[in-house]
Amino acid sequence: MTETNLYLTMKGTTEGIIVYLDDQCSFEQLLEELHKQLESDAIHQRTSIKVHTQNRLLDTQQQDEIRHLLNDQHSIGIKSFESNVISKEEAKSWYDHITLKPRVKTIRSGQELHENGDIFIIGDVNPGATVTASGSVFVLGQLRGIVHAGFPDGANEVVAASYMNPSQIRIADQLSRAPDYEVEGSQREFAFINQETGQIELDDLHNLQKIRPNLTDISERGL
Amino acid sequence: MGESIVITSGKGGVGKTTTTANIGTALALQDKKVCLIDTDIGLRNLDVILGLENRIIFDIVDVIEGQCKLQAALVKDKRFDCLHLLPAAQSSDKNEVTPEGIQSLVEQLKPDYDYILIDCPAGIEQGYKNAVAGADKAVVVTTPEKSSVRDADRIIGLLEQENLESTHLVINRIRKHMMDNGDMLAVDDIVSTLSIDLLGVIMDDEDVIRASHHGNPVAFQPDTKASIGYRNIARRILGESVPLMSFDEDKGFLFKMKKLLGMK
Numbered sequence: 001m002t003e004t005n006l007y008l009t010m011k012g013t014t015e016g017i018i019v020y021l022d023d024q025c026s027f028e029q030l031l032e033e034l035h036k037q038l039e040s041d042a043i044h045q046r047t048s049i050k051v052h053t054q055n056r057l058l059d060t061q062q063q064d065e066i067r068h069l070l071n072d073q074h075s076i077g078i079k080s081f082e083s084n085v086i087s088k089e090e091a092k093s094w095y096d097h098i099t100l101k102p103r104v105k106t107i108r109s110g111q112e113l114h115e116n117g118d119i120f121i122i123g124d125v126n127p128g129a130t131v132t133a134s135g136s137v138f139v140l141g142q143l144r145g146i147v148h149a150g151f152p153d154g155a156n157e158v159v160a161a162s163y164m165n166p167s168q169i170r171i172a173d174q175l176s177r178a179p180d181y182e183v184e185g186s187q188r189e190f191a192f193i194n195q196e197t198g199q200i201e202l203d204d205l206h207n208l209q210k211i212r213p214n215l216t217d218i219s220e221r222g223l
Numbered sequence: 224m225g226e227s228i229v230i231t232s233g234k235g236g237v238g239k240t241t242t243t244a245n246i247g248t249a250l251a252l253q254d255k256k257v258c259l260i261d262t263d264i265g266l267r268n269l270d271v272i273l274g275l276e277n278r279i280i281f282d283i284v285d286v287i288e289g290q291c292k293l294q295a296a297l298v299k300d301k302r303f304d305c306l307h308l309l310p311a312a313q314s315s316d317k318n319e320v321t322p323e324g325i326q327s328l329v330e331q332l333k334p335d336y337d338y339i340l341i342d343c344p345a346g347i348e349q350g351y352k353n354a355v356a357g358a359d360k361a362v363v364v365t366t367p368e369k370s371s372v373r374d375a376d377r378i379i380g381l382l383e384q385e386n387l388e389s390t391h392l393v394i395n396r397i398r399k400h401m402m403d404n405g406d407m408l409a410v411d412d413i414v415s416t417l418s419i420d421l422l423g424v425i426m427d428d429e430d431v432i433r434a435s436h437h438g439n440p441v442a443f444q445p446d447t448k449a450s451i452g453y454r455n456i457a458r459r460i461l462g463e464s465v466p467l468m469s470f471d472e473d474k475g476f477l478f479k480m481k482k483l484l485g486m487k
Binding site: 106108109110111123124126127128142144 | 380383417
């Protein structure tokens with residue numbers, strides 16, 4: 001079902017109704033049109049819709065205005081705002097989140113390294129050191145300290161190291177620590193959250209491509 | 224123009240002061256002009272280990288405050304003419320000492336000495352910052368214990384921000400049999416964790432304690448394992464290439480005979 005008005009296009013899809021807003025007219029015209037359409041009952045009340053603004057970028061205030069109109073006056077929920085464009089700021093932070101940050105450095109006791117995106121440490125992470133990344137952490141050296149990958153909510157991120165003997169590994173909101181007895185550590189391993197158990201597990205590095213085939217695929221890291 | 228070396232560790236009680244006294248002594252034995260500076264204000268020890276406690280008249284705080292001239296505060300060693308000590312203050316307010324103060328002191332001393340060794344207090348607070356401010360190079364002392372290696376790692380991280388020419392490692396108080404049993408960290412493991420160059424290893428030796436007790440640094444004795452370790456360190460500082468000493472115990476006459484006869 002497609003219904004076209006002057007500035008509004010409504011499409012029924014399997015995901016529900018998507019309302020496309022024209023991107024050439026002024027925002028006031030849009031609001032007016034939207035208001036008119038709602039008055040004429042084109043959309044049933046108490047449904048949830050997606051709002052797609054095409055090539056128009058709405059700031060939070062404008063989003064609030066639309067939300068106010070739909071939600072408060074007509075009790076129509078908004079699942080999400082979508083758009084073909086993003087602001088420079090968003091683009092920068094997205095770029096920051098998806099780029100790999102190489103660091104040639106041994107992270108020593110008491111030192112902390114925080115980065116957005118993936119970190120590639122060419123050096124060791126010593127006991128007492130902390131590394132935090134919003135993406136994955138790769139250590140080309142000995143990992144003996146604390147690493148937190150996927151901070152705060154990237155449950156698909158991993159921690160990989162050439163030598164793995166960490167005191168703690170944290171991924172998203174999961175935590176796993178070394179046992180109280182002394183362990184030898186192991187070569188070429190990675191840590192990930194097993195989706196079935198929800199717990200952090202270690203596996204041989206060879207299996208990384210099986211378990212996380214899309215690890216480096218940036219389109220997986222949604223906008 | 225001399226060079227200044229800070230001797231530090233982070234953790235207390237690993238042997239910074241003993242190491243300072245002995246490297247200083249070993250360098251003096253090689254006819255180098257050496258000045259030792261004790262920056263552990265309020266807990267001075269270096270003078271005791273050198274046996275120079277009774278000769279102190281002025282101290283480092285007096286010099287920095289301008290109460291006396293730098294030359295007047297230097298204590299000459301009782302064994303060498305070329306070894307001098309600038310003692311720490313025992314009672315004065317330690318806030319008088321600043322990184323700039325130590326820096327200018329060291330710069331004043333450099334033309335007259337080959338080596339200036341700065342004994343750093345434990346910890347990573349003001350005292351540490353003061354001691355490091357005047358240094359060209361650093362020597363980090365650690366023992367083969369986890370806690371002390373952890374603190375050494377912390378210190379090395381801090382030293383990396385200081386623009387020093389080099390940072391070297393001394394592993395002190397090695398007990399051969401405990402290392403062999405795996406009850407202590409092995410030398411290789413420590414070096415691999417800290418990833419800095421090893422300057423030398425010192426065996427744990429009762430003679431060190433005995434020598435400090437009598438105010439005569441162990442480096443004077445020509446034949447103990449510890450003194451050989453210190454002398455080797457001094458030679459390496461002077462640029463010689465000296466192989467690392469073997470940890471093996473001297474097994475006595477019978478063992479040597481058996482070895483000679485091919486029975487071992």
